[in-house]
Amino acid sequence: MQTFPNAGGGAIVEAMAARIVENRAYLSEIDGKIGDGDHGVNMAKGFGLAAERLAGRDTTLAEALALLGDVLMGEIGGSMGPLYGMMFTEFAEAIEGVERIDAALFSTMLHKGLEGVQSIGSAKVGDKTLLDTFVPAVEAFDAATGGGRSFAEALDALVEAADKGRDSTIDLVARIGRASRLGERSRGVLDAGATSCALILGSLAEGAARRLS
Amino acid sequence: MQTFPNAGGGAIVEAMAARIVENRAYLSEIDGKIGDGDHGVNMAKGFGLAAERLAGRDTTLAEALALLGDVLMGEIGGSMGPLYGMMFTEFAEAIEGVERIDAALFSTMLHKGLEGVQSIGSAKVGDKTLLDTFVPAVEAFDAATGGGRSFAEALDALVEAADKGRDSTIDLVARIGRASRLGERSRGVLDAGATSCALILGSLAEGAARRLS
Amino acid sequence: MQRFINDPDNVVDDTVRGFVKAHRDLVRLSETNRRVVVSTAAPRQGRVGVVTGGGSGHEPAFIGYTGKGLVDAVAVGELFSSPTAKSFHDAIKEASGGAGVVCLYGNYAGDNMNVKMAQKLSQKDGIEVAVVVANDDVCSAPPEEREKRRGVAGEIFMWKIGGAKANEGASLEEVRATAQKAIDNCRSIGVGLGPCTLPAVGHPNFQIEAGTMEVGIGHHGEPGIRVEPLKTAAEVARDMARIVLDDHALPSGTEVAVLVSGLGATPLNELYILNDTIEAEIVGRGLSIHRTYVGNYFTSLEMVGATLTVLALDDELKRLLDAEAHAPGFHQA
Amino acid sequence: MQRFINDPDNVVDDTVRGFVKAHRDLVRLSETNRRVVVSTAAPRQGRVGVVTGGGSGHEPAFIGYTGKGLVDAVAVGELFSSPTAKSFHDAIKEASGGAGVVCLYGNYAGDNMNVKMAQKLSQKDGIEVAVVVANDDVCSAPPEEREKRRGVAGEIFMWKIGGAKANEGASLEEVRATAQKAIDNCRSIGVGLGPCTLPAVGHPNFQIEAGTMEVGIGHHGEPGIRVEPLKTAAEVARDMARIVLDDHALPSGTEVAVLVSGLGATPLNELYILNDTIEAEIVGRGLSIHRTYVGNYFTSLEMVGATLTVLALDDELKRLLDAEAHAPGFHQA
């Protein structure tokens, strides 16, 4: 059975943060089309801060995710602070103290994060939010493992579904958040949060996959 | 000896006002280069108001000038209100109650107006103001009559000198008013007040000349 | 946009520092959180604490309303972005004088989430927190969905009245109910003539074509109900008053307070020009104006535009609105 | 420029009408001159009357300073243009309570002429008029020609202190001398980042290139001492403080009051960012700050930019500055 170690997993979060910071301008540009154009700024600030604090430290994935969650929750504010803050805090709690993470625990972690986001944001799939990336990604992961596929294959399925979910937001009309005021005008462009969520889940899955043994 | 009647002279002031109103944009444009761009607006407001009040009334030149002076002084403000207000009020006082105006009285009128402007504004020739039009115009008028030329010829001399005086301001550096803060940067353009003054004196001279008998 | 800023990422910290220096007599920075501004009079033992918070860029809102007879502590967010749950929580702690704390804030997704979390955290500390969510912006949702409407300049009346009620020694439930009544009695509308730019973004994230205006615009440039050719001030003012009053539907004879606020870059004289017609329109409906406020009370960086808020008064609201208050952005004798 | 106006030629009348409606409790329109705004408390029998006046477009200056403990009557000019002699004269008559009137205004050619004429007209009425001409703008002439300098935001301190002195029942000569001392103790500087447009003209009459700033700009866009690349807020604030303080040359230990005013379209948060460094610079010179005012106190339509005024205090000026005052644009408890 494939597993990956919690130890040293801080590097996964650092790579994730680097990916978000790289996409600062892109995420803001997407948000600018139907939101207020600050999604990249907000995200890069939070993830950049977390990366600074992780730099040079050897942390477990659980520790790094907890730190990221704390930074988002305690220093970022906006909508992303609590939503992603909840997500990472719940992720961290799910794997805290565990030596190695298997597919089942990884699924539990995803579900706890998702519940955290939903408990606070009360958005649904189809509302044109990050949930349109997150929900199908989790479902694809579960379907793959349930279908007997390996942890590695399930992570690939997760990434694929996340990207598809992100792209699905193009055709959606926003029903929550700033963009919802636009009604039909919000159709035709990606959702910023869905895009950043695909980057996050992609980094996480890649990092996990590379460490599987 | 040539003279013109005070009676019916309101039409001269109405024509003068029309000339100023026509040149509203032009005067503001000149003022905009080194001042605050409102000379045409200010002038058109004052002269326009006076014209409205004169319309349909048969006034003497003295009455019309007094009304114009009152409007400028009482309703226009800025620098032009008191300066031109003084000028027209003094013009009016000089010819008040007189039946016909000869060259000598016309000269007295010009001098009293000039003194009025100078008493309040304390500018000198060469400061790049309306005095660069007014002073040489008055001098040319006096020189012509002193040299034995007719009232009509003296009025021509006045107009010619006013226009030359106006043009002389192009090469001057402003030493008073808003433009003076520009120093050397004020050289190379006409002075707005010198330009409006040439329009005023031109209208006055033309109106007088046309009525001479 | 030409600006006086240092690092665009530090705009909020630099602002708050300069603000606290300027108004030392009225406010201080929390010792534990540099994103919490506290009245020098807070906490007031035995009194209900009054807290608000919201994104920055709306100055004098929110920080400018920290003071005597107004708000006790303010949670400060990034530009146009909700403060953290932690900042709301810290503001609540600073304001707490043992009689509970009321959090009076505006209806935005981020603020809702962060206040909800802060409320939970505070309850763990044993501080009872009541909340009132301002939703005075009539163009942000139809009347049947009033709970979806954004909070805008009506928040100022909610703070003023909530602050005065707390000052009178009322209970938490009384303060909450009165602040709720204040915002229930408010209707606002914004009209945008020009966009604003978040310094870290560097270009406006919405456009208003020259010669047009956005009727019903939100405090962050959220689109309104229609874009139309820019009309005369009298026509715009009449439309604003009508939209607000039609939604309000007040019986003739009602006394109201009027607030005309600039959005940042509209000169004050234009607000007075609007007020000239607004007042005529309100009086024309048989209402009587008890007080008028005109100024930059709730802005959106350098947005060009204005908002109108009409608050319907009863005897209690009138007394509380008229009470003395002193804050950096709001002085009333 | 996108604006809320009706006929560009009626901007001032529309403004004044809307202003008087908004602030009925504090001001009224003169019955004889629609360009004169009068405090509801004026004339005050046996007290020296305090008058000011100037071009419009600087709101809340000048009209916003009409009130209790401030100015009794204000003569209102066209946009950026001196009021008429008649309006100054009428303002003087409205303010006259039999003990003389002091006219506290700014050093501009038109105002000088119109006040001089009004003074003559008033003396014919038997009203003694003393004048103080503000000249606090350091960049408008070198120190040897201080009498040529323009009056800018320091006028607010002159009005505040003159108004408080008159309120104490001082004689005309005492009020004049104290207001003169106030302005003598003021130094100001403006920095412009963006131009403004007179509505009737329709385009800016000066330019500020993007990426540059005009250091020493006047309240009507008069050019300053240099155009330079726009620097960080901290650098600009330091330059502003230095230019003002170098000209001022105050002994260490002097107490000062600080006024940071926006020029119209600069968001309030940027003024606080400037204040953060200004305060550090002032304190760094060994001066101590008694009071700071930050806001849109004296604007230039929608000009982008800010001014700094530093007033050196002595015991008398401090007492008078601290005195209570209530006017539409200035409330102090």
Ligand SMILES: Nc1ncnc2c1ncn2[C@@H]1O[C@H](COP(=O)(O)OP(=O)(O)O)[C@@H](O)[C@H]1O
């Ligand atoms: N209730 C919610 N649940 C999940 N995601 C949400 C919710 N509200 C907003 N979002 C996400 O937030 C994103 C915008 O984030 P951001 O621009 O950082 O915040 P803001 O809208 O406050 O400026 C949207 O693209 C959307 O995906």
Ligand SMILES: Nc1ncnc2c1ncn2[C@@H]1O[C@H](COP(=O)(O)OP(=O)(O)O)[C@@H](O)[C@H]1O
């Ligand atoms: N002291 C003065 N004496 C004579 N003319 C003057 C004086 N000061 C200014 N002027 C004239 O005033 C003109 C500007 O008038 P205007 O633009 O209407 O007023 P403002 O300068 O107040 O905007 C200048 O072009 C100059 O000719």
Ligand SMILES: [Mg+2]
């Ligand atoms: Mg956003």
Ligand SMILES: [Mg+2]
């Ligand atoms: Mg001019």
Ligand SMILES: [Mg+2]
């Ligand atoms: Mg945002």
Ligand SMILES: [Mg+2]
């Ligand atoms: Mg002018």
